[in-house]
Amino acid sequence: MKALYLEDSYLKEFDAKVESVSDGKFVVLDSTCFYPASGGQPHDTGKLIRKSDNKEFKVLFTGKFESNISHQIEPENELKEGDEVHGVINWERRYKLMRAHTATHIVSSLIHDKAGAKITGNQIALDKIRVDYELEEFDKQKFIEYIEQANQILKQDHKVTISYLSREEAEKDPDLAKLAMGLPPGLKELRIISIGEVDRQADGGTHAHSTKEVGDIEFIKCDNKGKKNRRVYYRLVD
Ligand SMILES: [Zn+2]
Numbered sequence: 001m002k003a004l005y006l007e008d009s010y011l012k013e014f015d016a017k018v019e020s021v022s023d024g025k026f027v028v029l030d031s032t033c034f035y036p037a038s039g040g041q042p043h044d045t046g047k048l049i050r051k052s053d054n055k056e057f058k059v060l061f062t063g064k065f066e067s068n069i070s071h072q073i074e075p076e077n078e079l080k081e082g083d084e085v086h087g088v089i090n091w092e093r094r095y096k097l098m099r100a101h102t103a104t105h106i107v108s109s110l111i112h113d114k115a116g117a118k119i120t121g122n123q124i125a126l127d128k129i130r131v132d133y134e135l136e137e138f139d140k141q142k143f144i145e146y147i148e149q150a151n152q153i154l155k156q157d158h159k160v161t162i163s164y165l166s167r168e169e170a171e172k173d174p175d176l177a178k179l180a181m182g183l184p185p186g187l188k189e190l191r192i193i194s195i196g197e198v199d200r201q202a203d204g205g206t207h208a209h210s211t212k213e214v215g216d217i218e219f220i221k222c223d224n225k226g227k228k229n230r231r232v233y234y235r236l237v238d
Contacts, residue, residue, distance in 0.1 A: 001068055002031035006191065007162070009098055009206035012091045015051075017084055024077035026070045027057075034071055034089055036064040040122035041101050041205045046089035048073060059087075093126065094206065099214045100124045100236055102160060102195065102207045106153050107131060107217070107234065109199040110146045112178045119178055120229070128220055128235045135230050140222045143232050147219045157212040158196025165190050165202075175200045 001019065004011050016029035027048070037043040043062040048071065050057070057079055061072040073079060101124055108119045111133050121132040170176050170183055170190045177183075183190060183202050193203040195211060208214055220233035 001028060003069060004031055004033040005035050005206050013088045015086055018079055018081050020081055021079055025073055027073055027079055028068045028070055032069050032087060034059060034062040034069065035206055036062045036069045038064055039203065039205050041097055041124050044089045044094050048085040048087050050079065051084040051086060096126055097124055098206045099208050100129050101205045102211060103214045103217050104129055105195055105199050105201055106150045107146065108178060110149055114146060128233050130231060130233050132229060132231050134228045136228055138224050138230060143222055144219050147217060147234055151216050153198055154211045154214045157210050158198050159210050160207045161194050163192045165192050170202060176202050
């Protein structure tokens, strides 16, 4: 199974063959550009069109199970192993999630570098983005300043590039240690997302080509989640 979005996050359509169908509705393809929910980035939706009769199947959810990407389709009990399909993702949804994901790396990087905080979680949604981090102090004003600084960086047209590093090399690189949980477990080779000279993170998600495509972000609110746990919400302006 080939995950086409890892190399080209702008791929919107693709041709594939059905490798397996479980419970009549969970479809694994030989390749896909549907992103499975992971790393704080929500799943793609879209459709699969069976080539033999042009019948359309909605893709309601995409998830990763035992290293396979599974597409939950509707209607059920029709698509069969061996069927040839044309897949189309809901690009409007995905593109907004990509822009949000790139913004998240900039914001996490600022919180990490300026406040010295480890990032404990990220959850991206279409209407808001949540970042959790560990820090003693709780200062809403500082966070509002980070958002302003992030907007300055986003405007600067930093290019987003993908590269690969062995785990051994990645472990020696302090830039890649922003997440409290460390590098993703179980991978020998890590995919590194670099945003110009501003940020580098080990990451399996999809990103915009440049920070300029993200546009502006705006602060929503801060929550105090206990002694050291801070949670902030922000969103894309459009
Ligand atoms: Zn990421």
